[in-house]
Amino acid sequence: MKKQFLYIFLFFILISCDKKESPVISFYYWKTNYQLTPLEQETLDGNNVQKLYVRYFDVDLDIKTKEAFPRSPIHFLHKPQIKNIVPVIYIKNNVMLQDNLNVEELAQKTFDYVELINLKNKLSCNEIQIDCDWTLKSKSNYLAFIESFKRISNKKLSATIRLHQVKYFEKTKIPNVDSGVLMYYNMGTIAVESLNSIYDRGIAKRYVSSLKKYPLPLNIALPIYAWGIHIRDNAIVGLRSKLTVEDLQSDKNFTEIDEITFRVNKSNYRKGVFYQREDIVKIEAISAADLKEMASDLQENLNQQPKEIIFYDLDELNLKNYEKSIFKQVSTRF
Structure with a gap:
């Protein structure tokens, strides 16, 4: 009998030791003005979110001067109450494609601007994230920029990683950062006939097995947004962000063709966008099952x-499309 109890005791110890903790839940915040709605705050609290990745500004290229400059900086309308804020700097690839780019100067100016925003808003950070979809042609400048920025900032550094950069990492190389974030979305081509450019499992399967060989530690970013592909005369007019099936079902200017496609039955303006009669709007979204x-x-x-699952992005317009427990449901699958 004592042996039986011992075996049972050892069995439960082994089970408890083998049990892994789920990754923590984080979010991206991608608006120009920082001001949380009650639902956004409730989502952070309900998922015990300790870290928020906030887009601080974009780095773009001036068309005339060909100089890099910060675009659309964040405005904190109230001070974040969350434990850790991670500034995210989105750098357009055209900046890194410049032949005469002074990467040391760009790194210094980029870090200085992060510090200026922090100082103005009485914030501090332990980590900074660089978001850039670099290519083979921009690789040298980008990797050199990362080296300079890491030395200048003296902070933990993370970088966004795309699926093609995972599969072909021997060619695209790996930035010298502490960790990467795999952007598991925007994997298809935005086109009239595409099924879903945000997420296409068939495309993902061409790349996902390469993760087994990728040497950089990765966290995962998953999409919780939707948008509309605005089509006129079988050509794309534009991308309409944060537009859902429910939005168009409740608008009498649109007629439902199928579960994701709508026809404009009367020319109208919607949120500053002109929709001409007979235009088509195709909704691309991510379901809980996805x-x-x-x-x-x-x-x-x-x-x-x-260590983290980061959802893109924290916005009431996105959150309302999911049940409150979805983020924990997803995290526990890892």
């Missing part, structure tokens, strides 16, 4: 468990 499917596919192919 998120769970993504998590399962990633979990099978990652060479180590991610």
Whole structure:
């Protein structure tokens, strides 16, 4: 009898030791004005979110002078109450494509601007993230920029990583950062006939197995946004952000063709955008089932468990499309 109790005791110890903790839940905040709505704050509190990745500004190229400059900086309308703020700097690839780019100067100016925003708003940070979809042609400048920025900032540095940069990492190389964030979305081509350019499992499967060999520690970014592809005369007019099926179902100027496609039945303006009669709007969105499917596919192919699952992005217009427990449901699948 004593032996039986001992075996049972050892069994439960082994079970408890083998049990892994789920990755923590974080979010991106991608608006120009920082001011949380009650639902956004409730989402942070309900998921015990300790870290928020806030887009501080973009770095773009001036058309005339060909000089890099900060565009659309963040304005904090109230001070964040969350434990950790991670400034995210989105650098357009055209900046890194400049032949005469002074990467040391760009790194210094970029860091100085981050510090200026922090000083103005009485904020501090331990980590900064660089978001840039670099290519083979911009690789040298980008990697040199990362080296300079890491030395100048003397902070933990993370970088966004795309699927093609994982699969072909021997060519695209790996930036010298502490960790990467795999952007598991925007994997298809925005086109009239595309099914869903945000997430296409068929495209993802061409790349996801490469994760087993990728040497940089990765956290995962998953999409929770939707948009509309605005089509006129079989050509794309534009991309309409944060537009959902429910939005158009409740608008009498649009007629539902199928579950994701609408025809404009009367010319109208909607949120400053002109929709001409007979235009087509196709909604691309991510369902709860899609998120769970993504998590399962990633979990099978990652060479180590991610520490964070970061959802893009924290916005009431996105959050209202999901049940409150979805973020924990997804996290526990890793």
